[in-house]
Amino acid sequence: MEIGAFKLEDFPDEIRQPHLFLTLRPWIDVGSVGTRSLNFLEQYLSSESLGRLEKPGNFYDFTRYRPQLRRVSGVRQVDLPNTTLRYAKGPGDHDFIFVHALEPHNQAETFIESLIELITRFKTSRYIQIGSMYGSSPHTRPLSVTGQATEKIVQDQLDGLMAIRPSRYEGPTSIIALLTEQLQSLDVDTLSMMVQLPPYIGLEEDRKGQETVLKLLDVLYKFSYDLSDVHRQGNMQYREIEKAVQADPQTQSMVQRLEEAYDANTASSSSGTSDLEESSLSPEVEQFLKDLEQTRGEDDTQRSGM
Numbered sequence: 001m002e003i004g005a006f007k008l009e010d011f012p013d014e015i016r017q018p019h020l021f022l023t024l025r026p027w028i029d030v031g032s033v034g035t036r037s038l039n040f041l042e043q044y045l046s047s048e049s050l051g052r053l054e055k056p057g058n059f060y061d062f063t064r065y066r067p068q069l070r071r072v073s074g075v076r077q078v079d080l081p082n083t084t085l086r087y088a089k090g091p092g093d094h095d096f097i098f099v100h101a102l103e104p105h106n107q108a109e110t111f112i113e114s115l116i117e118l119i120t121r122f123k124t125s126r127y128i129q130i131g132s133m134y135g136s137s138p139h140t141r142p143l144s145v146t147g148q149a150t151e152k153i154v155q156d157q158l159d160g161l162m163a164i165r166p167s168r169y170e171g172p173t174s175i176i177a178l179l180t181e182q183l184q185s186l187d188v189d190t191l192s193m194m195v196q197l198p199p200y201i202g203l204e205e206d207r208k209g210q211e212t213v214l215k216l217l218d219v220l221y222k223f224s225y226d227l228s229d230v231h232r233q234g235n236m237q238y239r240e241i242e243k244a245v246q247a248d249p250q251t252q253s254m255v256q257r258l259e260e261a262y263d264a265n266t267a268s269s270s271s272g273t274s275d276l277e278e279s280s281l282s283p284e285v286e287q288f289l290k291d292l293e294q295t296r297g298e299d300d301t302q303r304s305g306m
Contacts, residue, residue: 001051004113007053008050009049017123019097019127020099021129022098022128024103024176030133033195036205042098050085056080059107099115104175112178119183126188127189130194131195134196136196138259145193145196145212150190151189165265200254208238
């Protein structure tokens with residue numbers, strides 16, 4: 001079965017008003033937070049393969065996303081970079097579709113149109129984008145999350161936890177932002193969760209970020225999964241980060257300024273003031289955050305061309 005540019009495998013006759021989770025590499029998957037979170041959910045829900053792009057070369061430059069060579073029982077096998085789909089039966093009224101998306105180099109509009117066709121064909125009732133980026137969270141505080149939900153009941157839950165703050169980011173973005181915009185015009189509910197990771201570390205797999213996403217999803221979906229192993233690994237990683245920070249005075253100074261900004265923003269959120277500019281930040285910290293935002297934007301632009 002073909003839906004847009006996707007070729008689907010066998011699947012149940014009915015996928016019940018699914019909620020579709022998407023993570024996008026490499027743009028917003030710092031520390032593999034989105035990828036690891038989807039992998040965890042897929043394993044927990046016993047997901048099965050649903051499909052992939054039929055001709056990924058139409059969308060991807062294989063000199064930028066390299067094919068992978070494997071040997072299976074001594075036989076060479078080449079795996080092409082691709083966007084893959086999985087599905088799982090849900091415990092409630094909704095099933096789940098999981099999309100591991102690679103950002104396209106070519107025919108981006110066709111890529112978006114194919115995702116929209118997939119979403120509408122399966123009568124998807126909610127679209128959830130999860131991921132991570134370098135932000136202004138110090139490793140000494142709970143990681144902050146930006147994003148928002150179009151469903152009031154979901155946003156109210158998140159507001160009650162003070163778990164997700166609206167993003168004020170303006171600047172370079174991914175073509176995938178068009179997907180959210182167009183789905184809202186089609187009356188598909190949307191939810192975004194972007195974990196803000198400490199900007200001075202570069203973990204290949206950030207387990208604290210993964211734990212943050214999975215905890216929020218557990219609040220919304222009542223999965224009741226066991227995160228003890230993820231929690232333990234995250235604590236180990238961040239203890240090592242603390243040791244490295246203590247050995248570097250320059251990084252210590254950055255952490256102190258991030259802590260000041262984080263604490264002021266948390267205080268303003270608790271008092272009902274959402275804008276960081278309205279909290280009592282020193283001019284030096286405000287300038288530091290502006291410089292950090294500019295640097296992140298430049299890094300993201302360079303990374304998108306890798």
